[in-house]
Amino acid sequence: MTAEPALVADHAAFEEYVRGDATALLRLAVLLAGDRDAGSDLAQEALARVARAWRRRVPDDPHAFARTVLVNLARDRRRMLRRRPKQVPFDDGYAGTTDPFGNADLRASLLREVARLPARQRAVLVLRFYEDLSERETAAVLGCSVSSVKTHTQRALGRLRETVEEAG
Amino acid sequence: MNETEAAVADALRAHVADVEASPEFLAGVAAREAAHRRQSVVRLAAAAAAAAVVALVVGATVVTRGAAPPSPAAPPAATPTATADGAVPPPPAVRPRYEATWLPPGFGPAQVGTDGEWVPDERGPRTWLETARYAPPTRPGEPPRGVLFVVTMSGEVIPPSADYYRTEAFEPQAKQVRIGSLTVWRVRDHSASGGLIVYQWLAEPGVVVDVTGMAGVPDRDVRRFIAGLRRVS
Numbered sequence: 001m002t003a004e005p006a007l008v009a010d011h012a013a014f015e016e017y018v019r020g021d022a023t024a025l026l027r028l029a030v031l032l033a034g035d036r037d038a039g040s041d042l043a044q045e046a047l048a049r050v051a052r053a054w055r056r057r058v059p060d061d062p063h064a065f066a067r068t069v070l071v072n073l074a075r076d077r078r079r080m081l082r083r084r085p086k087q088v089p090f091d092d093g094y095a096g097t098t099d100p101f102g103n104a105d106l107r108a109s110l111l112r113e114v115a116r117l118p119a120r121q122r123a124v125l126v127l128r129f130y131e132d133l134s135e136r137e138t139a140a141v142l143g144c145s146v147s148s149v150k151t152h153t154q155r156a157l158g159r160l161r162e163t164v165e166e167a168g
Numbered sequence: 169m170n171e172t173e174a175a176v177a178d179a180l181r182a183h184v185a186d187v188e189a190s191p192e193f194l195a196g197v198a199a200r201e202a203a204h205r206r207q208s209v210v211r212l213a214a215a216a217a218a219a220a221v222v223a224l225v226v227g228a229t230v231v232t233r234g235a236a237p238p239s240p241a242a243p244p245a246a247t248p249t250a251t252a253d254g255a256v257p258p259p260p261a262v263r264p265r266y267e268a269t270w271l272p273p274g275f276g277p278a279q280v281g282t283d284g285e286w287v288p289d290e291r292g293p294r295t296w297l298e299t300a301r302y303a304p305p306t307r308p309g310e311p312p313r314g315v316l317f318v319v320t321m322s323g324e325v326i327p328p329s330a331d332y333y334r335t336e337a338f339e340p341q342a343k344q345v346r347i348g349s350l351t352v353w354r355v356r357d358h359s360a361s362g363g364l365i366v367y368q369w370l371a372e373p374g375v376v377v378d379v380t381g382m383a384g385v386p387d388r389d390v391r392r393f394i395a396g397l398r399r400v401s
Contacts, residue, residue: 018197022189023187023189026189026193027187031180036187040193040196044193044197044200047197047201048200048203049204051197106175110176110179111179111183114176114179114180125176125180129169129173129177130177130180130184157172157173160172160175161172
């Protein structure tokens with residue numbers, strides 16, 4: 001008799017998953033949070049929660065599960081920050097980029113604009129154009145409708161288009 | 169993908185191209201996972217204790233209504249008893265309690281469990297102590313050791329489990345500052361801040377007050393909070 005793989009909470013398998021997916025999740029977290037420190041914090045917490053879920057049942061798609069946890073944590077963080085005194089960032093992390101192709105200025109400008117977007121619009125952009133999710137997949141992660149994803153995407157790109165055109 | 173979409177994708181990927189999960193990051197994940205496990209144990213223990221209390225109350229009610237006479241052979245109240253080698257076990261340690269006479273503006277109440285442990289509630293109010301899950305390392309030679317504190321709804325500072333918030337993500341700096349009768353230790357968070365955010369600690373013999381959640385709060389407010397702590401027992 002063989003054990004059903006999906007129900008075996010194997011911690012070694014979790015550790016292997018973390019080693020393989022931690023960087024991808026950390027990068028996504030940094031983009032969602034707009035801040036490397038906060039992104040690191042979010043990614044760690046997301047992985048800890050995945051571990052907790054893993055003990056009950058191994059997720060079918062661990063990265064997708066972790067991504068959803070991460071998006072929810074990022075949303076919670078934004079809500080929490082609204083109730084806190086504003087923190088002054090030490091460094092926005094977008095300056096001083098060296099780029100052999102000369103796109104550094106455009107990238108820095110775009111990232112500043114992305115950082116100013118409302119949280120939902122930023123999340124949509126990151127999921128659509130960094131994670132390469134479809135509109136349907138993005139809607140599933142964010143728990144909204146496909147039309148809502150389309151609307152957020154159009155509004156966000158509309159704001160960023162000016163930056164691209166000015167640079168062009 | 170049009171020009172704007174391509175530029176956005178390019179900017180996003182370039183921005184995080186050098187981001188890698190470091191060993192410190194992975195250690196932070198392990199520390200948090202361990203904290204989650206401990207928290208589960210605490211919650212289970214609290215639930216078991218609550219169930220036991222309910223069972224006792226229900227049992228006592230049943231006995232009373234049944235008019236069953238109390239057993240004459242009931243044992244006396246528990247008293248400290250000597251062990252086999254004649255030594256009397258020490259009484260439970262009494263942990264000092266503090267009151268915070270002032271809290272930084274904009275910060276809400278803490279979630280505090282029945283045993284003084286900090287209980288995160290994703291739906292409830294977040295607090296300036298929410299990052300108190302971090303704690304100093306307790307390796308030899310690294311101050312401070314002791315009991316961590318949290319702040320209750322009423323502003324009272326009480327210690328949760330000393331082990332609860334332990335992680336190796338923090339490294340105390342050598343710098344200490346005396347404020348009133350207490351010593352402030354500065355620690356640095358490797359896991360989250362990359363050295364940008366300096367957390368602060370308050371210590372005196374046997375106790376440590378965790379004010380890590382005050383990251384981002386003006387230093388004068390941290391000092392005012394510390395100076396306003398009042399020991400009540």
